[in-house]
Amino acid sequence: xxxxxxxxxxxxxxxxxxxxxxxxxxxxxxxxxxxxxxxxxxxxxxxxxxxxxxxxxxxxxxxxxxxxxxxxxxxxxxxxxx
Amino acid sequence: xxxxxxxxxxxxxxxxxxxxxxxxxxxxxxxxxxxxxxxxxxxxxxxxxxxxxxxxxxxxxxxxxxxxxxxxxxxxxxxxxxxxxxxxxxxxxxxxxxxxxxxxxxxxxxxxxxxxxxxxxxxxxxxxxxxxxxxxxxxxxxxxxxxxxxxxxxxxxxxxxxxxxxxxxxxxxxxxxxxxxxxxxxxxxx
Numbered sequence: 326x327x328x329x330x331x332x333x334x335x336x337x338x339x340x341x342x343x344x345x346x347x348x349x350x351x352x353x354x355x356x357x358x359x360x361x362x363x364x365x366x367x368x369x370x371x372x373x374x375x376x377x378x379x380x381x382x383x384x385x386x387x388x389x390x391x392x393x394x395x396x397x398x399x400x401x402x403x404x405x406x407x
Numbered sequence: 408x409x410x411x412x413x414x415x416x417x418x419x420x421x422x423x424x425x426x427x428x429x430x431x432x433x434x435x436x437x438x439x440x441x442x443x444x445x446x447x448x449x450x451x452x453x454x455x456x457x458x459x460x461x462x463x464x465x466x467x468x469x470x471x472x473x474x475x476x477x478x479x480x481x482x483x484x485x486x487x488x489x490x491x492x493x494x495x496x497x498x499x500x501x502x503x504x505x506x507x508x509x510x511x512x513x514x515x516x517x518x519x520x521x522x523x524x525x526x527x528x529x530x531x532x533x534x535x536x537x538x539x540x541x542x543x544x545x546x547x548x549x550x551x552x553x554x555x556x557x558x559x560x561x562x563x564x565x566x567x568x569x570x571x572x573x574x575x576x577x578x579x580x581x582x583x584x585x586x587x588x589x590x591x592x593x594x595x596x597x
Contacts, residue, residue, distance in 0.1 A: 335514025340506070344583040345576035346554060350561060372520040379536075379586050380555040382528045386536050387556050390438035397437070397451055401429050404455050405462065 334362050339369045343376050410474050418465050428458070432475075436482055442552040443486045443545060453489055457482040472566045479567045483549055490545035502585045522591035539589035543582050546570075550578035551586075 334342075339362050342348040348359055363369055416424035436457065440450035461481045468477065511517035523532065540548060546568060553559045553567065554575075565575050 335510070336516045337510040337514030340509075341580060344587075345580035346561075347576060368516045368519065371524065372516075374524045375520060375522050375587055376583055378524050378526070379583060379590065382523075382532060382536055383551070383586075384556050385528045386533050387442045387552060390434075390441050393433035393437045398429050398433050400451075401433060401455060401458060402426065405425050405429070405458055 332358065334358055336362075336366060336369050339363060339366070340372050343369075343373045348373075410470075413474060414465065414468065417462065425462070432458075432478060436478070439479060439482060439549075439552070439557075440486050442556060443483070443549040444490060444540065444543070445486055449489050450486075453482060453485040457485045460485070476563055476566050480569065483545075483567050483569075486549070487545045502581050502588065505588050506584050520587070520591070522587060522594045535590055535593045536586070539586050539593070542585055542589060547578050547582040547585070550575055551582035554579060555583075 339348070339359050342351065342355070342359050348356065351359075363373065413424070413428075415421075417428065433454065436454045437450055440453045441447065445453055457478070461478050464477075464481070468474070472480070509516060509518050509520070526532065543551070550564060550568060550570075553564045554561070561572055561575065565572055568575065568578075570578070
């Protein structure tokens with residue numbers, strides 16, 4: 326997060342932190358200030374809900390990939406010279 | 408399996424060592440390459456190339472990360488090479504400018520963020536997401552896939568991508584906002 330972040334972060338600060346992950350993993354005091362802003366700002370709550378939705382939707386689209394087939398493993402073994 | 412033991416077995420090419428490596432990692436490597444934006448044939452090629460390079464590099468392995476992290480790092484480099492050949496990415500400045508334009512004085516929203524919020528993920532939205540993800544660079548997509556989809560630890564993702572945690576934040580910021588902006592446009596046209 327920007328070191329110049331004010332005591333009460335702006336919407337810009339909060340939206341950045343939500344999308345770069347520092348809202349969830351940053352220093353606790355920064356997270357506390359961001360959460361205080363979130364409580365009072367419905368537009369930021371909406372933006373955050375959208376980012377969370379994108380994460381969840383992406384999990385359902387890309388989260389389950391079928392395992393590698395026996396044929397592919399056989400080709401790998403052939404290539405790796407075992 | 409213990410890393411030191413596996414390393415010894417692979418370096419000595421003990422019988423069964425490569426088979427065990429393939430059995431354990433073929434599926435997760437293939438899944439990673441697919442989630443980083445490669446087609447199935449390209450992903451299979453990238454996994455093969457990565458394993459060849461990984462085995463060749465084991466003599467020089469210094470143990471600064473786990474073998475698994477090192478292996479995924481090699482795969483990331485292979486995927487980057489392949490994706491660069493067929494790049495259709497949006498310019499990075501676009502997403503920064505679009506983000507900044509959403510805020511007015513004092514960093515307050517000047518335009519409402521529209522788009523899906525709580526909607527069930529149906530086939531239409533899945534195809535939107537897949538098409539929107541084509542606009543991400545391979546490092547943005549890999550960062551997003553490993554953090555948001557797979558939930559990997561930040562330090563591990565940084566090692567695989569070869570970036571600092573600050574750079575990882577920038578990649579995630581750009582990936583999520585490119586996806587959000589693209590979905591918003593599709594949503595508004597609905």
